[in-house]
Amino acid sequence: MKDRFTFSPCLAMLVALLAFQGGPASLQAADSSGVQQLETPAEDDQHTYFLFYRNNDQRTAAMEKTIERHVAAHADEAAFRKVNVFDKNEQEIVNMYDARRMSVPSVLCVAPNGAVTCVYNRAVSGEQLKRSLLTPKYADVVLALQEGKIAVVSLVRDAESEPLAAAEQFMDSGDFKDSATHVKVSADDASEEEFFTRVKVDRNIDAAKMILFAPPGRYLGTFDATTSFETIAQKVHASGSCSCEKCQEARGR
Amino acid sequence: MKIHNLVWKEMKQRPAPCVAALMAVALGVAALVSIQSVAASSQTQVARQMNELGANVLVLPKSATLEDYYAADLHGETMPESYVTDIIMAQAVGVEEMAPKLCLPATVQDKQVTVTGILPRSEFFKKSSWQSVDLMFQEMESGGLGQSHENCNGRTCQLTDEAMKDLKSYAKTRVVHDLAPYDLLVGADLASQLGLNDGDTLELYGEQFDVAAVLPASGTIDDQRLFAHLHTVQDLSGEGPVVNVIEVMACCEDVTAGLITNLEDLLPDTRVITISQLVEAQVGMNRLMSRLSLLLFAILMLVGGASVAAVMFSNVSERRKEMGTLMALGATPRLLHRLVFMKAACLGLFGGVCGILVGGLIAMAFGPMIVDVPMSVSTSAMLWGCTGAILVALLSSYLPARKAAQLDPSICFQDV
Secondary structure (H helix, E strand, O other), X not given: OHHHHHHHHHHHHHHHHHHHHHOOOOOOXXXXXXXXXXXXXXXXXXEEEEEEEOOOOHHHHHHHHHHHHHHHHOOOOEEEEEEEOOOHHHHHHHHHOOHHHOOOOEEEEEOOOOOEEEEEEOOOOHHHHHHOOOOHHHHHHHHHHHOOOEEEEEEEOOOOOOOOHHHHHHXXXXXOOOOEEXXXXXXXXXXXXXXXXXXXXXXXXOOOEEEEEEOOXXXXXXXXXXXXXXXXXXXXXXXXXXXXXXXXXXXXO | OOHHXXXXXXXXXXXXXXXXXXXXXXXXXXXXXHHHHHHHHHHHHHHHHHHHHOEEEEEEEOOOOOOOHHHOOOOOOOEEOHHHHHHHHHOOXXXXXXXXXXXXXXXXXXXXXXXXXXXXXXXXXHHHHOOHHHHHHHHHHHOOOOOOEOOEOOOOOOOOOHHHHOHHHHHHXXXXXXXXXXXXXXXXXXXXXXXXXXXXXXXXXXXXXXXXXEOOOOOOHHHXXXXXXXXXXXXXXXXXXXXXXXXXXXXXXXXXXXXXXXXXXXXXXXXXXXXXXXXXXXXXXXHHHHHHHHHHHHHHHHHHHHHHHHHHHHHHHHOHHHHHHHHHOOOOHHHHHHHHHHHHHXXXXXXXXXXXXXXXXXXXXXXXXXXXOOOOOOHHHHHHHHHHHHHHHHHHOHHHHHHHHOOOXXXXXXXX
């Protein structure tokens, strides 16, 4: 009997300590790995923030606090997991993002489609975290860039509207078809409002527009129907973004 | 009899003093040509190497010492590989390529070899692209290409052509685009010693590796090395995520100064040095050799000039009767002037040519042993040497010529 009485408070303390170490239960599932958590919020269209750390030092605590505040403010869009890079149960996620070779503490955000939307080490601000929450189409653009492709973004009035002829020519051209991804974004899609704000295009568009981004995040320009495919292609080659021979020549290589 | 025939006959009749003066002049020219040629060839080699290596920057552990660029990873000191990620994340303007390396000894077929872990550039692309959102934001905000620089976008270059994907290009570029975890690149000399060819397998650290490419000879220490994926080398050797050196290829010289400051601020626990600093000793040595050759040339030319003057003075004294006879027959002092100067010019010219030949031969024979670079004879040293020799010979003959021109035929005949 005496042994049971002394054991219980210890167990309670241990549970409390583990709960404190693991962070709020609402933010982090204690019985799942980072990879499992990555898979779960993806179904819910949530972004997942991973805080990779080695020691619970001041920097880690400060970053954790910032992330927790951000995630609490965007509970429907974001989830958070704190990952010790030496934790054997977390090696899958650590290896997936090569966290052992990053300066820690580091925060990395993964969009539901798998695109990494931010990585910061040692410090992060609420503003930076807010910027890492992307609309679905924006995340598609970022994923295309992370796959090494040029993102051809067609901004159209509604889902039925046709993109620019130049965009279609771009996707069909021999120079770019294998190195570009087409992302169509409708102005009437309320979930993409933030995307229009970020690319500085008014949602009340009459005619389609086209924006080009090249890896890793180069903005090549916003074009309308007055710009021909040839002009756009010339601009892409001049920027050296598609890695073809014309680009190499344009960059004097 | 024409004046040049007179000069030629005079030199043929008294060859010994002429040869002595000629040798003194030739020695000076030979010293100039040989040393200048060695210095110029060394300078050309340094410039060529720098051009091949680009505007390179080396990031080393603070305690590492370094003398040779090609052995920059052989100091045994390590630093965390996370520094590589830090450089990528910093998106520093001018960083075009990076090559972190970890160098370790290993035994292959009972032979001690050096294994170098290298990181393919595709790894950098992946991490660099994690910042896509921030980069897009910056560029949309600035309305242009952000922190750009002429001919480069100021960030890790993601241009990749087929030539860059060829593993053999590593020998020249020191950057590999992609490398499988158990693929090996083998240096030319080592491949020949171990009898390895493309497609062979090799046991290393107890694992089977495929020889993905035997590299062409580069004439550097790399010809004796094995190259494998950095992370594989780290894991199999148990060294953990560390590197010995991070080579940063900057896009151009213009951004190097700013880049070094950025890197020093970013990685305060490291030493950041440029390839120019590394070759500074060699450049300093070349400069010293060049100046020494000029000093030696000047001293030997003084000796040569004195020798020519002595020869000419004695010649004028010995030929007083002949000169007096010429003057009695109607030769003007101007003709005697020309006679003496022509002989001096001939001595200078022959001495210069002999000096160029001897200096050139010395440079070609001994230059490669001294500075270990292919030699070519310096054209400017040849021109300066020959011109200098003629000028010195003419200048040192001025007084003897004047003495000859002032000879009085009547006094000359009194000696008869």
